[in-house]
Amino acid sequence: MTQELRIEFRARALPSSGTLVVLAADGVALGAGGQEVDTATDGLLTAAAEGQGFKGKRGSTLKLVMPRGLEAGAVLMVGLGEADGLGENDWVKLGGSIAGALPSGPASDVTLFAETPAGALSAAQAAQMAMGMRLRAYTFDLYKSKKADDDTPSARTVVIAVDDVAAAEAAWAEMSGITDGVIIARDLVNEPANVLGPEEFAARAAALSELGVAVSVLDQPAIEALEMRALLGVAQGSVRPPRVVVMEWNGGAEGTAPVALVGKGVVFDTGGISIKPAGGMEDMKGDMGGAAAVVGAMHAIAARKAKANVVGIIGLVENMPDGNAQRPGDIVKSKSGQFIEIINTDAEGRLVLGDLLTHIIETKSPSVVIDLATLTGAIIVALGHFYAGMYATKDETAAKLAAAGEATGDWVWRMPLGPDYDKMIDSKFADFKNTGGGRAGGSITAAQFLKRFVGDSDWVHIDLAGTAMNAPATDISRTFGSGYGVRLLDRFVADNFEG
Ligand code: BES
Ligand code: MN
Ligand code: ZN
Numbered sequence: 001m002t003q004e005l006r007i008e009f010r011a012r013a014l015p016s017s018g019t020l021v022v023l024a025a026d027g028v029a030l031g032a033g034g035q036e037v038d039t040a041t042d043g044l045l046t047a048a049a050e051g052q053g054f055k056g057k058r059g060s061t062l063k064l065v066m067p068r069g070l071e072a073g074a075v076l077m078v079g080l081g082e083a084d085g086l087g088e089n090d091w092v093k094l095g096g097s098i099a100g101a102l103p104s105g106p107a108s109d110v111t112l113f114a115e116t117p118a119g120a121l122s123a124a125q126a127a128q129m130a131m132g133m134r135l136r137a138y139t140f141d142l143y144k145s146k147k148a149d150d151d152t153p154s155a156r157t158v159v160i161a162v163d164d165v166a167a168a169e170a171a172w173a174e175m176s177g178i179t180d181g182v183i184i185a186r187d188l189v190n191e192p193a194n195v196l197g198p199e200e201f202a203a204r205a206a207a208l209s210e211l212g213v214a215v216s217v218l219d220q221p222a223i224e225a226l227e228m229r230a231l232l233g234v235a236q237g238s239v240r241p242p243r244v245v246v247m248e249w250n251g252g253a254e255g256t257a258p259v260a261l262v263g264k265g266v267v268f269d270t271g272g273i274s275i276k277p278a279g280g281m282e283d284m285k286g287d288m289g290g291a292a293a294v295v296g297a298m299h300a301i302a303a304r305k306a307k308a309n310v311v312g313i314i315g316l317v318e319n320m321p322d323g324n325a326q327r328p329g330d331i332v333k334s335k336s337g338q339f340i341e342i343i344n345t346d347a348e349g350r351l352v353l354g355d356l357l358t359h360i361i362e363t364k365s366p367s368v369v370i371d372l373a374t375l376t377g378a379i380i381v382a383l384g385h386f387y388a389g390m391y392a393t394k395d396e397t398a399a400k401l402a403a404a405g406e407a408t409g410d411w412v413w414r415m416p417l418g419p420d421y422d423k424m425i426d427s428k429f430a431d432f433k434n435t436g437g438g439r440a441g442g443s444i445t446a447a448q449f450l451k452r453f454v455g456d457s458d459w460v461h462i463d464l465a466g467t468a469m470n471a472p473a474t475d476i477s478r479t480f481g482s483g484y485g486v487r488l489l490d491r492f493v494a495d496n497f498e499g
Contacts, residue, residue, distance in 0.1 A: 005099070005137045005158050007130045007176070009168040012120075012161035014040065018109035020072040021098055023116065024049070024056040025083035031115030033161065041069040045077060057081055059094065059475070061101040072111070076101055083116040089409040091125045095132020096475030110158045123167035126160050127175040133158060134179050135476040135483075140190040177303025178490050182483035185289075185296030189469050189481025193268035193285045198235075198316035201267060201288065202243040205295050205314065211302035218244040228355035230334040231315050234348040237272055237325025238318035244356070247298045247312040251305055252497065258309035259497055260366035261298070261489060262356050264349040264373035265291030265316040272319045272345030273327055286481060287349070289468030290372035291316065293485030300490040308497040313360045315352040319345070331430045335359060336453055341430035343437075349375045350434060350449045357453040368397055368458040370492075371450065372485050373465075378442030379415075380466040387413040388484065389463040391447040397458050400496050401488070407495075410488035412462060415444060422448045462488075 012033050014020070022034045028049045030038060038045040044067055048054070054062040058081030065074045078098050080086065086094075102110060114121040114129060121129070141147050162168040188196065188204065196204075202217045209215045220241040223232060228244070235242035248258075266287040270276060276284070291314035298312045326332075330342045335355040342351075353371050361369060379389040387405075390412035392398035398414050405412040421444045427433035432452060436445025447461050467484040471477065 005134050005156060007134070007172060008157060008159050009126065009162050009165045009172065010159050011165060012113060014070065014072070015109070015111040015159070016071040018072060018111060019074045019076055019103060020070070021076045021078060021110060021112040023080050023113065024054075024077050025080045025117050026056045028054065028056045029083070029117040031113065031117050031119065033113035033115050037070065037075065041067050044068070045075065049077065054079070059097040061097065063101070063103070074103060080116060083118065088124075088128055088407055091121075091128035092132035092135070092409070093475040095129035096136035098129070099133040099136035100475065109156060112158060112160045114160050114162050120163040123162065123164055123171040126162045126168045127171035130158070130160060130172055131175045131179045132476050134176075135182060136478065138183055138186060138479065140187065140479045140481070174304040178300040178487060180303060181296035181300030181486045181490065184299050185292040185483040185486050186479060186481040188292035188295065189286045189289050190479055191285070193318070197240040197267055197318065198243040198265070199240065201265060201291070201316050202245050205245045205247060208247055208295065208298055208302060211299065212249070213298055213302045214248040214250075216246045218246070226335065226359060228335045228359065229332050230340055230351040231317060231355040233326045233330065233332045233342070234266075234272070234319055234351050235317040237320040237322035240318050242315070242317040245314050245316065247295070249298060249302050249306065249310045251301070251307050252309040256309050257365055257367040258311045259493055260360045260364060260369040261294045261310065261312040262353060262360060262369060262371035263291035263294035263312070263314040264288065264353055264371070264375065265314045266349055266352065267316060267318050269319045269346070269348065270321060272348060273321050273325050274345040275321055276346060283470055286469030287374050288316070289374045289464055289481070289484070292481070293372050293464065293468060293483075293489065296483060296486035297489035300486055301493055306493055306498060308493050310493060311360065311364050311366065313356050315356045317348075317352055319348045334453070338432070338452065339430035341427040341433040343433045343435045347434045347446070349373050350446050353450055354453040357450065361454065361457055366457070368460070369454065370401075370460045370462065370489070372462045374468055375463045376443040376446050376465055378439065378446075379463040382415070382443060383413055383466060385466045385471045387411040388467045389413060389415045389443050391415050391417055391444075391451075391461040392459070393417075393451070393454070394458045397460055401460060401492055404488050404491040404495060408487035408491050410467075410484055412488070415447070417444070417447060417451060421445055422451070425449055
């Protein structure tokens with residue numbers, strides 16, 4: 001939230017102060033700007049690289065202070081590695097490495113010569129680096145009395161030197177909105193559950209209306225009227241009533257069926273009566289990572305005025321044990337009319353999502369429906385923290401999402417569905433039950449549960465339990481909430497639904 005970077009684009013010129021960032025490819029190959037700096041300093045860059053063993057390896061850095069012959073206070077050399085064929089996400093990650101290597105302390109502004117030995121970066125590449133810098137600079141220190149940026153200017157300016165300033169500004173106008181979407185999702189995941197209950201989360205989603213998104217917030221009586229009893233069953237142990245939020249962006253042709261995004265928003269998951277062990281339970285404040293990704297993606301899509309129709313829906317509940325809480329053995333009638341036997345109250349996310357899926361398919365007839373949820377620990381066992389699990393009814397849609405994941409670094413890995421797994425959730429007493437019995441295939445049986453609510457829809461389920469929260473630090477993500485899924489969804493829409 002703090003340590004914001006302000007991004008500006010200008011034509012290349014040697015700065016009169018601050019830190020100058022120079023990119024160097026393998027073999028310390030410099031672009032025109034880098035060569036100018038090397039000449040102005042009487043060969044300092046090449047000499048220092050030689051002396052320090054800096055070879056231009058991707059993401060490596062070398063810092064030179066008080067370089068003679070320059071007005072800048074420091075030069076930061078950053079390695080590009082093999083500069084040809086760097087992809088979009090490589091530029092984002094490089095921006096992250098740069099932001100991570102900037103000197104702390106009151107060292108003021110930064111100038112970045114955005115170039116390779118082959119010439120200036122494209123407008124898109126420059127904007128990608130800017131995105132990486134802002135994502136890396138993100139911190140969440142609302143509740144730290146001493147802020148990370150107490151010693152540094154709170155809004156330091158990064159000037160990116162490019163050939164075509166207007167084109168870079170136009171590219172950044174899009175990319176900065178997407179970046180904001182990622183940061184919104186991170187903030188939501190990082191907030192503690194006492195601050196961010198269902199009502200407070202809904203209020204943050206409602207802020208999307210400032211961008212022209214039509215937002216409607218359903219309160220408990222409205223949710224009851226819609227007969228979402230599976231969702232309500234999860235919420236009934238909490239003193240904080242649930243909310244369902246529907247967000248509509250109509251940037252596409254009138255009458256075109258929308259893309260539907262559905263998010264699990266369990267603001268805190270104690271497990272309910274099937275209570276979780278104490279160790280690590282605090283992480284369950286992030287059990288709304290799916291809903292956060294949907295809100296962040298809606299922001300990104302609206303901010304760049306996407307020419308597509310997209311509808312988001314999130315179910316916001318708190319899963320608590322209480323005198324009024326749902327019990328194992330309870331049978332609830334879902335909005336779809338199907339009866340569900342509750343075996344484990346900790347398998348709550350699927351109960352929320354089932355009703356949301358029924359509602360959005362009934363009311364919006366979407367062309368494709370994608371749900372996102374921190375649904376199972378089992379997906380972390382299967383895939384760890386780098387890929388989210390993806391389940392899909394249609395190969396073509398799965399391939400499109402996989403491509404969006406490759407482009408953005410929000411990777412998805414397809415998992416299987418099938419009748420043998422489906423049988424595992426058959427129930428003795430009801431139409432089906434909310435767990436697969438044992439632990440075998442826990443993420444798959446959860447997906448099979450959801451599939452029972454989608455009819456013959458083109459449907460995708462993304463289990464982001466391992467990627468949206470508590471994921472390992474990367475070049476662009478350093479906090480508990482990663483913002484995973486925002487760039488994935490935005491790209492999926494951009495590449496497939498905007499004509
Ligand atoms: N929110 C959890 C899944 C989760 C686990 C998310 C770890 C992030 C990190 C979900 O509601 C849950 O409790 N799932 C159970 C299902 C089980 C009871 C069938 C699980 O994964 O253990
Ligand atoms: Mn749970
Ligand atoms: Zn949960």
